[in-house]
Amino acid sequence: MANNHFFEELDNHFEFLKNEGFTIDDQRFEKVRGLNTILMHMNDAQLSLRLLSKTSVYEELGTIEELLLQQSLLRNGIMNYTKCFSEAGKNRTKLNVKDIFKDNSNFLSTHETVMNLRNKYFAHSEDFGIDQSHMATKESLEKISYKILYTFKMPINEVDSFIELFKFLELKISSKIAKCLARIESETGKELSF
Numbered sequence: 001m002a003n004n005h006f007f008e009e010l011d012n013h014f015e016f017l018k019n020e021g022f023t024i025d026d027q028r029f030e031k032v033r034g035l036n037t038i039l040m041h042m043n044d045a046q047l048s049l050r051l052l053s054k055t056s057v058y059e060e061l062g063t064i065e066e067l068l069l070q071q072s073l074l075r076n077g078i079m080n081y082t083k084c085f086s087e088a089g090k091n092r093t094k095l096n097v098k099d100i101f102k103d104n105s106n107f108l109s110t111h112e113t114v115m116n117l118r119n120k121y122f123a124h125s126e127d128f129g130i131d132q133s134h135m136a137t138k139e140s141l142e143k144i145s146y147k148i149l150y151t152f153k154m155p156i157n158e159v160d161s162f163i164e165l166f167k168f169l170e171l172k173i174s175s176k177i178a179k180c181l182a183r184i185e186s187e188t189g190k191e192l193s194f
Contacts, residue, residue, distance in 0.1 A: 028188075032180045034093030035173055042081040042170045048077035049163050070154050075122045081166060082118040084173075100172055110165045113158065130155070 012023050016026045058065035073161060084095045101108045121130050131152035138145045185192050 028184055029180075031093070032184075033178055034175045037181065038084045038093055038095065039170065039173045039177065041182065042082045042166060042173060044164065045080035046166045046170065047079040048073045048080065049159060049166065052077070053160060067152065070156075071152065072157070074154065077162065077166070078114055078118050078122055081114055081162075081169070082170065086113070095169075095173075098171065104168065107165050107168055110158075110161045114162060114165065117155075 012160050016024075017024065052070055055066050055069045055073070085097060087094060097108075097111070101111065117130075131150070134149040134151070135148040136149055181192055
């Protein structure tokens with residue numbers, strides 16, 4: 001949760017716009033603001049997946065560090081995507097699954113896979129087949145030897161379908177924003193300029 005200092009700093013951050021006559025968070029643009037927040041999450045999600053293919057630039061190929069970096073980027077991409085469909089807080093918008101996929105049901109199974117990754121693995125700790133901890137033991141008359149094993153696999157073969165899903169959702173959100181802006185233009189009788 002943000003503290004009051006954050007909001008004071010934010011107010012100072014917008015001061016130059018106010019000095020130019022801009023209003024911050026005009027209520028007529030509330031829906032656009034919510035959709036823009038979702039679009040921001042989608043941009044972050046897509047960037048994370050693009051960086052996923054470049055982890056060997058930062059860590060040696062095949063090392064545990066590289067695999068952990070891959071997992072972190074995948075987690076960030078998944079979590080940002082699922083924010084678009086999660087319960088919305090103040091000044092936040094939640095997308096409706098039926099509305100988004102009604103004309104594009106081919107993306108629905110990939111959407112469900114992404115939501116399951118979030119719900120069963122990244123946000124909670126169910127056994128989703130991505131990481132496993134094992135104990136290897138060998139017993140003799142005198143002692144028991146053991147090794148602790150940790151393995152995880154990345155669903156790399158699914159990343160391309162995630163990227164396609166994320167691009168699709170970005171286009172849907174952009175279309176919704178364009179419709180909202182067109183409605184505001186129509187209602188006000190004024191041209192909107194960016």
